[in-house]
Amino acid sequence: MSNEHIRKAKKNKNDEFYTQFSDIQNEMNAYLEYDSSVFKNKTILLPADDPEWSNFTKFFAQNFERFGLKKLISTSYAYESKKLSDPYQLSFFERESPKFDKNKTKVNGKIFILDRINKSEQIDINALQWDYLKGDGDFRSDEVKKLRDEADIIITNPPFSLFREFVSWILESEKKFIIVGHQNAISYKEIYPLIKDNIIWLGKGFKGGAAHFINKYYDDYAIAGDHKEGMIRVSGVVWFTNIDHGRRHQPLQLMTMEDNIKYSKHKEIRNNDYKKYDNYDAIDVPFSDAIPSDYKGIMGVPITFLNKYNPEQFEIIGFFNNYNPNTASIESGQIYGDAVKINTANSLFRGPVVNGKAIYIRVLIKKKN
Numbered sequence: 001m002s003n004e005h006i007r008k009a010k011k012n013k014n015d016e017f018y019t020q021f022s023d024i025q026n027e028m029n030a031y032l033e034y035d036s037s038v039f040k041n042k043t044i045l046l047p048a049d050d051p052e053w054s055n056f057t058k059f060f061a062q063n064f065e066r067f068g069l070k071k072l073i074s075t076s077y078a079y080e081s082k083k084l085s086d087p088y089q090l091s092f093f094e095r096e097s098p099k100f101d102k103n104k105t106k107v108n109g110k111i112f113i114l115d116r117i118n119k120s121e122q123i124d125i126n127a128l129q130w131d132y133l134k135g136d137g138d139f140r141s142d143e144v145k146k147l148r149d150e151a152d153i154i155i156t157n158p159p160f161s162l163f164r165e166f167v168s169w170i171l172e173s174e175k176k177f178i179i180v181g182h183q184n185a186i187s188y189k190e191i192y193p194l195i196k197d198n199i200i201w202l203g204k205g206f207k208g209g210a211a212h213f214i215n216k217y218y219d220d221y222a223i224a225g226d227h228k229e230g231m232i233r234v235s236g237v238v239w240f241t242n243i244d245h246g247r248r249h250q251p252l253q254l255m256t257m258e259d260n261i262k263y264s265k266h267k268e269i270r271n272n273d274y275k276k277y278d279n280y281d282a283i284d285v286p287f288s289d290a291i292p293s294d295y296k297g298i299m300g301v302p303i304t305f306l307n308k309y310n311p312e313q314f315e316i317i318g319f320f321n322n323y324n325p326n327t328a329s330i331e332s333g334q335i336y337g338d339a340v341k342i343n344t345a346n347s348l349f350r351g352p353v354v355n356g357k358a359i360y361i362r363v364l365i366k367k368k369n
């Protein structure tokens with residue numbers, strides 16, 4: 001096998017991470033608790049979800065009646081387009097179905113629909129009507145775009161390797177959405193201006209900021225003590241959404257600056273002081289729970305703060321990041337400090353610098369009155 005082939009197969013296997021039912025349930029409950037009719041009369045599209053594997057399809061099919069859904073559409077991506085090296089297995093939908101077509105089974109995507117018309121007495125996964133798509137089910141195809149345009153809400157864990165494209169695909173449709181992604185995506189230029197302006201935000205989130213995904217290709221990725229058979233643990237996984245939920249409206253419970261310096265559990269803060277950036281007029285707060293409740297100026301916090309961000313409590317001033325004039329353009333929502341020399345690099349640095357040391361991207365925030 002060529003290196004290129006191995007690399008591709010690995011990339012594609014990295015896209016085959018399946019979300020656990022309990023994680024989906026936990027996240028969807030956050031929207032339902034905030035607004036019990038959030039899914040009522042809505043058409044939901046699950047655009048990367050083969051019911052044989054996808055707990056998203058199972059979850060919404062099982063709850064079709066309870067949520068008052070109008071229509072559930074789930075599409076799957078064709079076996080051949082996935083370019084995986086494992087042998088083809090016929091799905092249980094096709095096995096018994098008169099619709100089975102040997103010319104389509106590997107190369108076409110599939111569409112599964114549950115709606116008020118098709119719905120049988122048995123309201124669950126078995127009541128799904130299915131068919132082959134004309135194409136391979138690529139979310140970028142005109143066929144799936146049409147389904148996107150028909151939908152009210154798009155929900156899924158999209159392929160990691162196409163995350164940017166997937167987000168643009170959603171945003172151009174101006175639909176509501178709830179999707180799984182990595183927190184690194186917060187610093188993408190397509191995403192942070194929207195987070196800054198409260199157009200999109202993070203969902204309730206996975207327990208402990210890490211998700212266990214079902215993945216048949218890897219079973220040894222989990223860190224010691226947190227291993228689950230047949231699962232891969234990925235830290236920094238979040239939900240992105242533009243649907244409101246209760247966690248966003250709970251204020252962070254914080255101590256004053258004086259109390260933090262006396263009692264903080266973080267040794268960097270306790271009996272210490274908050275440091276100012278060398279190149280920007282703000283204090284650095286390396287932990288979200290050490291944000292001083294009485295500080296009126298600008299503070300830089302790690303991006304994990306966004307998991308706790310309440311727009312009534314804080315305003316986001318911008319994302320404080322390095323700017324390299326050779327590779328980047330100044331984007332709205334991004335903030336750069338004065339260009340300073342740092343030990344590790346020859347070129348000047350405009351991201352957050354504390355005592356001559358560059359630190360990772362910060363979100364600049366300010367307390368709301």
Ligand SMILES: C[S@@+](CC[C@H](N)C(=O)[O-])C[C@H]1O[C@@H](n2cnc3c(N)ncnc32)[C@H](O)[C@@H]1O
Pocket residue numbers: 014015016017018019047048049050053054055056076077082137138139140156157158159160162
């Ligand atoms: C991260 S997995 C998640 C699957 C499912 N949504 C879940 O959470 O259980 C992403 C899925 O998208 C599929 N996929 C990859 N590229 C795609 C594309 N261009 N269009 C649609 N689906 C794609 C992959 O084969 C994979 O099954």
